[in-house]
Amino acid sequence: MISCNNCNSTITENFCPSCGLAVRPKRIDSHYISHEIQHLLHVEKGIFFTIKELLIRPGSTIREYITENRSKLIKPVTLLILTSILYSIIDHHYHIGEHSVKQIDKAYAKSAVSTISHWVQNNMGYANIIMGVFIAIWVKIFFRKSGYNIYEITVLLCFVMGLGMFLFAIAAFLVGLLHQPVILLVATLLVFMYISWGIGQFFGSRKLLNYVKAITAYLLGFFTFKYAVWAIGLAYDYCIR
DSSP states (O other), X not given: OEEOTTTOOEEOSSBOTTTOOBXXXXXXXXXXXXXXXXXXXXXXXXXXXXXXXXXXXXXXXXXXXXXXXXXXXXXXXXXXXXXXXXXXXXXXXXXXXHHHHHHHHHHTTTSHHHHHHHHHHHOXXXXXXXXXXXXXHHHHHHTTTSOXXXXXXXXXXXHHHHHHHHHHHHHHHHHHHHOOTHHHHHHHHHHHHHHHHHHHXXXXXXXXXXXXXXXHHHHHHHHHHHHHHHHHHHHHHHHHO
């Protein structure tokens, strides 16, 4: 009999009866590395299944995740970060967002606004999470009688915004491949419609008012985030003068 290295319980077989730690951990080899990568990406939990379900029935899929079964889908924050990273890689390769950043540089030359805007463009995963918080606050205000708390609404937004970033990534790839910037404009409209549809469907697909409130909450959250970035940059510039 030996003691568990994790919890000091007595072990008589191959695994600790208290915490489940193996007596002899698996050897680190190609199979181990492959499994760890899959676990990191949550491929074993169905990244493609998650994308498919979010495309065809986002509202009911996310409600099921929150209230019933969380084993079928990948984690919402993981989805948002992975799809944002995918978009950032494509954006950096094809320089898709350079034009918008240059416009900000012209308007706010040598300003903290320009620096923060560059950070947002280069860190879409974190920026989307922050923007999601702003949108979640407005969604909570508009749907305060729904019974869902701010954390559950944040999960909703991570899912729909994560799928939105996946669509943006596809659009950015097509823009870089075909050199047709109009594709990104069409994608922007489609993503806006998808996110609004997903939020409205989550709170009740049969009520038109839910979709109106979803559109309004999303727009208010987006512009609140945008103006907050400008306000922080301008306030910093004012303080260091």
